Amino acid sequence: MSRLRAEGLTLGYDADPIIRDLDVTVLDGKVTAIVGANACGKSTLLRGLARLLRSREGNVLLDGKAMADLSTLQVAKVLGLLPQSPLAPDGITVADLVSRGRYPHQGWFRTWNDRDHDAVARALDATGTADLVDRPLRALSGGQRQRVWIAMALAQDTDLLLLDEPTTYLDINHQVELLRLLRDLNGRSGKTIVAVLHDINLASRYCDHIIAMSGGAIVAEGPPGEVITAELIAKVFGLACVIVPDPVAGTPIIVPAA
Amino acid sequence: MTATATRTSPATAATLRATRRHRAVRAFTATTGLAAAVAALFVLTMMVGSFRLTATEVVTSVLHLADNPSVDFVVRGLRLPTALSALTVGLALGASGTVFQQLLRNPLASPDFVGITSGASLAAVSGIVLFQVGGLAVCLLALGGAICAALVMYVLAWRDGVSGYRFILIGIGVAVFFEGLTGYMLIKAELFEARQAMHWLTGSVGQASDDELRLLGGALVVLLPLAVLLSRKLRVLELGDDTARALGSRVELIRAALLATAVLLVALAVAVAGPIVFVALVAGPIANRLLGPATGGIVAASLVGAMLLLIADLVAVHLLPTPLPTGVVTGAVGAPYLLWLLATTNRRGAGG
Numbered sequence: 001m002s003r004l005r006a007e008g009l010t011l012g013y014d015a016d017p018i019i020r021d022l023d024v025t026v027l028d029g030k031v032t033a034i035v036g037a038n039a040c041g042k043s044t045l046l047r048g049l050a051r052l053l054r055s056r057e058g059n060v061l062l063d064g065k066a067m068a069d070l071s072t073l074q075v076a077k078v079l080g081l082l083p084q085s086p087l088a089p090d091g092i093t094v095a096d097l098v099s100r101g102r103y104p105h106q107g108w109f110r111t112w113n114d115r116d117h118d119a120v121a122r123a124l125d126a127t128g129t130a131d132l133v134d135r136p137l138r139a140l141s142g143g144q145r146q147r148v149w150i151a152m153a154l155a156q157d158t159d160l161l162l163l164d165e166p167t168t169y170l171d172i173n174h175q176v177e178l179l180r181l182l183r184d185l186n187g188r189s190g191k192t193i194v195a196v197l198h199d200i201n202l203a204s205r206y207c208d209h210i211i212a213m214s215g216g217a218i219v220a221e222g223p224p225g226e227v228i229t230a231e232l233i234a235k236v237f238g239l240a241c242v243i244v245p246d247p248v249a250g251t252p253i254i255v256p257a258a
Numbered sequence: 259m260t261a262t263a264t265r266t267s268p269a270t271a272a273t274l275r276a277t278r279r280h281r282a283v284r285a286f287t288a289t290t291g292l293a294a295a296v297a298a299l300f301v302l303t304m305m306v307g308s309f310r311l312t313a314t315e316v317v318t319s320v321l322h323l324a325d326n327p328s329v330d331f332v333v334r335g336l337r338l339p340t341a342l343s344a345l346t347v348g349l350a351l352g353a354s355g356t357v358f359q360q361l362l363r364n365p366l367a368s369p370d371f372v373g374i375t376s377g378a379s380l381a382a383v384s385g386i387v388l389f390q391v392g393g394l395a396v397c398l399l400a401l402g403g404a405i406c407a408a409l410v411m412y413v414l415a416w417r418d419g420v421s422g423y424r425f426i427l428i429g430i431g432v433a434v435f436f437e438g439l440t441g442y443m444l445i446k447a448e449l450f451e452a453r454q455a456m457h458w459l460t461g462s463v464g465q466a467s468d469d470e471l472r473l474l475g476g477a478l479v480v481l482l483p484l485a486v487l488l489s490r491k492l493r494v495l496e497l498g499d500d501t502a503r504a505l506g507s508r509v510e511l512i513r514a515a516l517l518a519t520a521v522l523l524v525a526l527a528v529a530v531a532g533p534i535v536f537v538a539l540v541a542g543p544i545a546n547r548l549l550g551p552a553t554g555g556i557v558a559a560s561l562v563g564a565m566l567l568l569i570a571d572l573v574a575v576h577l578l579p580t581p582l583p584t585g586v587v588t589g590a591v592g593a594p595y596l597l598w599l600l601a602t603t604n605r606r607g608a609g610g
Contacts (some may be wrong), residue, residue: 052503081498087363091551095277103494104506108487112278121271130270133277136551145562156505 002078003028003192004049004160008058009047011041017056019216026160031193033184033203036213037237041166042196043084045048045213049194050081050162053227066226084165090135094148095133098123101155105208117126123154124187143174147181154185161185163195167202175199179206204251212236228252285555288548292561299568300345304337305575322589342570343466345564346474346570347531352563353485353556354523354543355538360492360554361516362422365599368539369524372429375535376436377407383440383455388448392434396458397470397529401504404525407432410478412517421499461532461585463571470530477526485519492516496552528550534585536592537566 004026009017011019018041026032026049047053049060051067060067067075080101088097100122102116126132127147138147146166153161163182167175183206185191197203203210204224211221214236220227233241233254240257304316309332311471317335318324322524355368362372369375374381381403385391391399411432417427440459444452457466465473490513494502524538544566578587 036375052500069505072503073506076504079504081500081504083504085498087498088503089360089496089552089554091546092551093277093550095274096281096552097497100493100497101505106341106490106491117271117274119440121267121274125270130273131538133270153444155506164343171263191376197346228407237506247414 002026003050003063003118004045004061006058006060007051009045009048009055009060009155010057013053017050017216021058024049024211026192026194027209028192030208031182031195031206032209032211033195033197034211034213035197035200035203035236040213040236041216042213046081046162046164047195048230050079051075052081052083059198073104076156076158078158079152079160079162080165081162082164083155084168086149090138092137093133094124094129094135094137094140094151095120098129098133098151101152101157104156104228119157120155123151126154126188127151127181128250141174143170143177146170146174146178150159150181152232155179158191160192160194161201163193165198167197167199175202177222180213182206189220200233201227201246201251201253204253205238205246205249206231223250224251259339262568269357281550281553285549285558288545289365289555289558289561292548292565294560296345296561296564299572301567303341303344303572304333305435306572307337314572322540339466339468340464340571340575341568342471342475343531344567346471346478346509347463347466347527348537348564349475349478349482349532349560350523350527350563351534351538351567352541352545353560354484354520354527354541355563356542356554356559357485357489357492357516357520357523359542360489360496361513361520362426363423363496364426365543366539367426368392368420368431368542369520369563370398370533370535370538371433372426373407373417373432373436373601374404374429374524375533376433376440378404378525379459380440380443380535382458382529382532383407383443384557386455386458386556387443387451390451392454393467394469397467400529400532401525402563404528407436408521408525412514420510441558457583458532460583461528461534461588462574462583463531463534463567464575464584465532466530475529479502479524481523482556485523486514486556488512488519489554490514496554499525500515501561504609518590531585532585534567534570534588536595537563537570538589541566541594 002025006022006024006113009019010017012106036042037194038083048055062078098120102119127150129148129151136149179202182193186193186197210218210224210227212227212232219231219236230241230243233239242257244255246253284343300315303312305311305313315329316333319329329512358369360366378400382396382400385396385399398526411425411428412420415428430513444455491507494505494507495512499509541563542559544562545555549555549558570584572588574582574584
């Protein structure tokens with residue numbers, strides 16, 4: 001059984017919902033990419049799955065229980081989410097920021113213990129940010145900064161991790177590095193990862209499963225090799241294209257048609 | 259990751275431990291140092307004046323260790339209330355200001371700028387002008403005014419939760435509105451009441467009565483520890499609402515609790531001493547300079563507030579040729595700081 005799924009989910013900010021009656025199942029232990037055109041409801045779905053947005057109708061089920069019945073802390077111990085543009089207080093250091101990921105494991109009075117230390121150290125090591133601990137966040141490059149934020153989400157020590165457009169604003173090298181990091185995290189600990197991504201070629205290369213959305217609904221999902229077709233790209237993005245295999249990995253690559 | 263291969267986890271854990279220890283030591287040293295400075299200033303304000311006393315005389319008299327009627331009269335009767343007022347008002351303003359700034363994620367968001375202080379001023383001035391009240395009644399009116407202003411702002415800023423930005427903008431609007439009404443009240447007032455109102459509006463630690471001090475002192479005993487306890491929750495709220503929620507924080511509840519605590523603190527301080535400007539604005543940033551960036555020490559900020567107000571009072575009453583209200587001194591020192599803050603935050607592109 002899947003640990004995270006949604007049934008009949010309706011989500012939205014105003015009177016007109018963005019997502020209507022949507023069913024989705026997140027595959028355990030896989031890296032899933034949610035792709036789609038701008039404003040198709042990708043981020044909304046991700047926020048709904050992490051309960052940052054309350055469902056109007058339907059349920060998000062975490063380990064079989066309706067998330068609405070769980071406390072925010074219970075959810076935060078199992079499911080982490082890194083928003084698209086998190087805020088950092090001025091001058092905060094890497095060590096301080098990553099340590100704040102331990103919040104759901106600390107009560108009102110409980111002080112810092114060995115488990116917290118280990119979790120933060122592991123997160124820093126896994127993201128290659130251990131050398132940066134004393135540096136202020138704003139002194140880092142975009143790629144380093146994004147890895148630090150992922151370290152914070154890792155310190156939360158959850159089995160599921162959702163990321164909202166983690167590669168936006170990064171150059172190609174850092175995008176690849178970040179997706180390799182996600183792959184690596186998944187491979188090492190079997191962590192379930194869901195990321196909203198814009199670059200379908202990179203998503204196909206580094207993810208196990210692709211969910212394609214259009215107009216607030218899921219139009220296709222499955223392994224990249226099966227899902228990414230010229231018809232789908234035309235339908236979802238309105239782009240005429242040819243699909244060629246990636247010369248290195250054989251995964252689909254989109255080439256715009258003449 | 260290739261970068262991780264060179265380091266092993268125990269080494270990282272050790273670095274992390276060292277970093278945390280270093281931070282804890284720095285925070286402890288700075289806070290203790292501040293507490294000592296505040297204690298020293300507290301005694302010093304009671305030593306100076308036309309009737310000079312030694313530190314021993316002041317301390318023994320305050321603690322009721324010796325019996326010397328003339329010293330006791332000067333210390334306990336005349337100087338202790340002012341010193342206590344500067345201490346408690348400063349503690350309250352420092353803590354409140356830093357909570358506001360961290361909660362609204364903006365160094366300009368101190369309660370004097372977002373309408374709370376002006377709400378208190380409007381209520382107090384209205385009381386003085388329309389009903390000729392004084393003393394404790396003015397204090398209670400100011401308290402009520404500040405709390406009402408905060409409630410109005412909270413309701414106006416609410417849209418599926420309160421965002422920091424909207425709260426600040428509405429706060430500034432509310433402040434201007436209240437200041438306009440206060441100006442109108444002053445124009446309508448008779449000369450005697452207008453003078454009284456103006457005096458209150460300048461802010462002074464010397465005007466507190468025993469009842470007011472007891473009220474503020476009692477509230478501090480409850481509210482300061484509460485603010486410190488809640489500030490642990492602030493560490494994740496600072497990362498944005500989504501991140502905080504994803505980390506399991508009940509964002510709206512914690513924000514409402516923190517706002518309520520900070521509003522009560524500033525409301526009580528203004529009620530006792532009038533609108534003493536800039537202390538709440540500068541206390542937090544100074545504390546951060548001492549503790550290290552983004553540490554957000556509430557106790558340290560609170561102590562900085564007390565220190566600033568005790569110094570301002572010393573300067574206002576003893577160093578200047580004619581004694582002035584404390585608010586004039588804090589304003590004169592605070593205004594250049596505000597300009598500097600505006601200039602530097604804009605340069606970094608983080609202003610507003």
